[in-house]
Amino acid sequence: xxxxxxxxxxxxxxxxxxxxxxxxxxxxxxxxxxxxxxxxxxxxxxxxxxxxxxxxxxxxxxxxxxxxxxxxxxxxxxxxxxxxxxxxxxxxxxxx
Numbered sequence: 001x002x003x004x005x006x007x008x009x010x011x012x013x014x015x016x017x018x019x020x021x022x023x024x025x026x027x028x029x030x031x032x033x034x035x036x037x038x039x040x041x042x043x044x045x046x047x048x049x050x051x052x053x054x055x056x057x058x059x060x061x062x063x064x065x066x067x068x069x070x071x072x073x074x075x076x077x078x079x080x081x082x083x084x085x086x087x088x089x090x091x092x093x094x095x096x
Contacts, residue, residue, distance in 0.1 A: 003049050007037040008056040016040065038080075041068045045078030053080075 006017045007030075014033035015024040018040060027033040034055065041053040045068035053066040065083045072079070 003044050003051045004054070005037050005041045005051055006054045006056065007033045009058045020044070041066070042078050042080065045070050
């Protein structure tokens, strides 16, 4: 099963949510939340769980999406791959 980590706005701050945690981690700065979200995704992947990492903007749009894969073969580090969102033209509505 793939774990999901989401970094998103929370009031005046930012939240890092995960299915493995009962409560979100709340941080003041977006940069701190981004770092914590990446670190959590990489630690979970290093422990053998594939992770989808999502970053959301204040308007609810997805800013970036990554998949973190557990180490394979001789490489002891997890692999983080950025997924490109589908292209949206000006005529198409953007849905969250």
